[in-house]
Amino acid sequence: IISKVVQRQLVFEVPATAADDAHIRGARVAEGVLTHTARAHDWELLRHQLAWQCWKGGTGLLCLDWDAEGGDKPFIDPVTDEPLNIGDIRCTALSITEAATEPGTRDIRRANWWVKAQALPPEEVKTTYGLKETPSADATAAVSPLQAKVMRDNQRGQQVPDLCLVLTYYERPNPKNKTGNVAVVVGNEIV
Numbered sequence: 001i002i003s004k005v006v007q008r009q010l011v012f013e014v015p016a017t018a019a020d021d022a023h024i025r026g027a028r029v030a031e032g033v034l035t036h037t038a039r040a041h042d043w044e045l046l047r048h049q050l051a052w053q054c055w056k057g058g059t060g061l062l063c064l065d066w067d068a069e070g071g072d073k074p075f076i077d078p079v080t081d082e083p084l085n086i087g088d089i090r091c092t093a094l095s096i097t098e099a100a101t102e103p104g105t106r107d108i109r110r111a112n113w114w115v116k117a118q119a120l121p122p123e124e125v126k127t128t129y130g131l132k133e134t135p136s137a138d139a140t141a142a143v144s145p146l147q148a149k150v151m152r153d154n155q156r157g158q159q160v161p162d163l164c165l166v167l168t169y170y171e172r173p174n175p176k177n178k179t180g181n182v183a184v185v186v187g188n189e190i191v
């Protein structure tokens with residue numbers, strides 16, 4: 001079923017809003033930009049991952065984060081002659097168990113806030129968030145016996161890896177918080 005869903009490559013069509021040369025040329029440029037972005041971010045792999053998340057859990061989510069260190073570095077600071085990071089998006093396919101949203105929200109795209117939960121190796125968390133000490137492996141202790149069996153089966157009988165729970169809270173700008181908010185929590189600490 002998954003192979004049928006993703007058998008055709010992503011194709012982008014940007015219709016021109018008028019029949020003159022400038023609008024047609026603009027539409028072709030937009031198609032080129034979309035195609036380049038899809039290749040640079042490997043949207044085909046992301047689409048496969050999202051299809052599997054939907055198949056296994058009934059629902060999948062596509063999370064777009066801002067990565068300040070990502071992207072090309074085409075700009076040079078005229079004062080320091082250092083390359084400037086322009087940043088880029090980071091796309092992640094999530095399962096329904098890796099996200100929670102404001103209670104009563106029917107459409108997560110319109111929720112005031114949502115939380116992403118990830119179980120990552122403690123050393124990776126330490127490096128990613130620049131922590132002084134390696135966080136405790138608190139996600140491994142919280143798994144149910146069934147989850148532990150599934151993880152062991154996926155690891156081909158190996159020991160279940162120690163994992164650390166990382167929660168990322170996203171809040172949209174709203175009347176109570178004009179600027180919005182993004183906070184990452186590891187253990188009991190906002191990092």
